[in-house]
Amino acid sequence: NAGVTQTPKFQVLKTGQSMTLQCAQDMNHEYMSWYRQDPGMGLRLIHYSVGAGITDQGEVPNGYNVSRSTTEDFPLRLLSAAPSQTSVYFCASSRGGAIKETQYFGPGTRLLVL
Amino acid sequence: GENVEQHPSTLSVQEGDSAVIKCTYSDSASNYFPWYKQELGKRPQLIIDIRSNVGEKKDQRIAVTLNKTAKHFSLHITETQPEDSAVYFCAATFPGGGADGLTFGKGTHLIIQP
Numbered sequence: 663n664a665g666v667t668q669t670p671k672f673q674v675l676k677t678g679q680s681m682t683l684q685c686a687q688d689m690n691h692e693y694m695s696w697y698r699q700d701p702g703m704g705l706r707l708i709h710y711s712v713g714a715g716i717t718d719q720g721e722v723p724n725g726y727n728v729s730r731s732t733t734e735d736f737p738l739r740l741l742s743a744a745p746s747q748t749s750v751y752f753c754a755s756s757r758g759g760a761i762k763e764t765q766y767f768g769p770g771t772r773l774l775v776l
Numbered sequence: 777g778e779n780v781e782q783h784p785s786t787l788s789v790q791e792g793d794s795a796v797i798k799c800t801y802s803d804s805a806s807n808y809f810p811w812y813k814q815e816l817g818k819r820p821q822l823i824i825d826i827r828s829n830v831g832e833k834k835d836q837r838i839a840v841t842l843n844k845t846a847k848h849f850s851l852h853i854t855e856t857q858p859e860d861s862a863v864y865f866c867a868a869t870f871p872g873g874g875a876d877g878l879t880f881g882k883g884t885h886l887i888i889q890p
Contacts, residue, residue, distance in 0.1 A: 695877055697880075702785075702882060702883075703882060704782075704865055704880040704881055704882040704883050705820065705865065705878075705880045706880070707877045707878065707879070710877045720877055721777065721879070752819060752820070764810065764822050764825065765810070765822070765878060766822075767819040767820050767821070768819060769818075769819050770819055
């Protein structure tokens with residue numbers, strides 16, 4: 663199993679540009695989520711999904727959209743990038759359910775918005 | 777929502793000594809508390825976790841304790857080694873039906889002095 667994969671690894675955007683960060687997992691996990699990591703701030707939850715077709719907002723959802731059309735994929739969209747969105751983005755997945763499960767993280771995407 | 781406080785932000789210990797990192801949480805409904813280790817430029821990786829029905833859990837040199845009444849939990853690393861140098865994050869479950877979203881502390885940079 664590849665686990666959780668993310669593309670691209672690095673990206674530079676100009677203010678106002680749009681892009682999609684890709685995330686995929688091959689573990690048949692129901693739960694997927696996106697976090698951003700900024701220096702001194704830990705990881706903060708952006709959006710999450712408890713299954714295909716279901717998404718919800720986390721702590722810092724503004725400026726980001728998500729969709730979950732399949733169990734495997736959970737892309738994160740920036741519609742109009744802003745310098746404040748410069749960060750490292752991690753996707754994570756877990757089996758989900760009533761009993762909390764280990765979350766597995768992808769390798770991350772470093773995004774720089776100029 | 778949940779709030780997780782983590783201390784200290786930086787911890788320097790001599791190789792072979794013990795290290796303790798402490799976290800407090802605000803939501804008494806939280807029931808899952810994982811600890812992640814993140815090496816420079818890498819993804820966070822789970823090192824140990826504890827559920828609210830358990831007071832202590834050990835795995836070789838690593839242990840976690842949970843005090844539900846006081847709403848705090850701690851990571852203990854004994855006989856520290858150079859490879860223990862990393863940033864450590866505590867986390868607690870994000871309140872919400874069926875969601876596995878985690879609220880993270882801001883991290884502790886552990887430095888092992890030779």
